[in-house]
Amino acid sequence: MKTLILTVAFALSAFQAHAAGGPSIPMDHIETDISDQESLQNGLTLYTNYCFGCHSLKYSRYERSANDLGIPNEIFEENLMFGDAKIGQLMDISMPADQAKTWFGNTPPDLTLVARLRGPDWLYNYLRAFYSDPKRPYGVNNVVYKDVGMPHVLAGLQGVCAEAPELGVEPEVDPLSGNIVKSSGCKEFVAEGSLSPEEYDQAIYDIVNYLEYVGEPSRMQSESLGIKVLIFLAFMFVFVYFLNKEYWRGIH
Numbered sequence: 614m615k616t617l618i619l620t621v622a623f624a625l626s627a628f629q630a631h632a633a634g635g636p637s638i639p640m641d642h643i644e645t646d647i648s649d650q651e652s653l654q655n656g657l658t659l660y661t662n663y664c665f666g667c668h669s670l671k672y673s674r675y676e677r678s679a680n681d682l683g684i685p686n687e688i689f690e691e692n693l694m695f696g697d698a699k700i701g702q703l704m705d706i707s708m709p710a711d712q713a714k715t716w717f718g719n720t721p722p723d724l725t726l727v728a729r730l731r732g733p734d735w736l737y738n739y740l741r742a743f744y745s746d747p748k749r750p751y752g753v754n755n756v757v758y759k760d761v762g763m764p765h766v767l768a769g770l771q772g773v774c775a776e777a778p779e780l781g782v783e784p785e786v787d788p789l790s791g792n793i794v795k796s797s798g799c800k801e802f803v804a805e806g807s808l809s810p811e812e813y814d815q816a817i818y819d820i821v822n823y824l825e826y827v828g829e830p831s832r833m834q835s836e837s838l839g840i841k842v843l844i845f846l847a848f849m850f851v852f853v854y855f856l857n858k859e860y861w862r863g864i865h
């Protein structure tokens with residue numbers, strides 16, 4: 614009996630390995646959730662509108678995202694695809710790498726595997742870490758990725774932060790007034806964006822969630838399969854328990 618319980622307990626415990634590469638600066642932490650379809654759909658929409666112009670996702674197909682995110686093919690084709698791309702194709706783009714290098718100093722990398730390479734926390738902080746720096750070619754710098762070649766493409770949503778935002782700050786609320794006295798993120802803007810800081814954080818969370826999904830799309834299926842296996846194991850356990858009792862009944 615003991616061995617049986619141990620075996621089941623072992624089967625139930627989940628192990629999750631995290632990519633190495635500890636952050637050298639403090640960062641805010643997020644828990645991604647690739648079962649949150651609404652977040653994934655919003656992330657994909659933001660990605661195609663704000664990122665896809667420069668960053669391909671060339672190891673994944675449009676159709677896979679459409680199916681996994683529950684978006685009918687026609688709606689996907691009409692709203693989330695540009696030019697003459699076909700739903701069965703890889704999500705590649707046609708930006709010439711050498712020209713991109715002249716424009717930005719660096720070629721915008723493909724982002725299919727970036728969430729596995731950098732980790733979701735890094736991405737979540739990076740996209741919230743731009744600030745005004747007139748010395749840089751595009752007028753912005755980034756706390757997480759110093760002297761980055763990427764312009765602040767989400768400035769219309771976030772606004773442009775006046776100075777380097779602090780990240781990884783434990784939020785602190787004044788118990789008397791209920792006001793937030795300390796928190797992560799930008800405190801003062803030189804240009805306003807259309808979203809509130811909370812809405813912007815949510816938008817970035819959704820983009821990162823989508824990138825996390827794209828990095829390992831089969832995890833979505835394996836997670837739902839995993840749950841079915843656990844339910845099966847739970848039923849089996851009850852069955853085996855009583856069977857075990859029945860076998861030993863006459864012996865003790």
Ligand code: HEC
Binds near residue numbers: 665
């Ligand atoms: C106008 C072109 C352009 C757009 C649009 C753009 N980027 Fe970039 N991005 C770049 C360039 C160029 C780099 C490389 C910067 C460098 O290495 O200095 C980069 C780098 C990155 C990196 C760092 C990759 C790494 O591991 O080094 C990430 C992550 C990233 N971009 C995410 C995004 C996301 C998410 C969006 C959409 C919200 C986006 N980018 C939109 C040009 C762009």
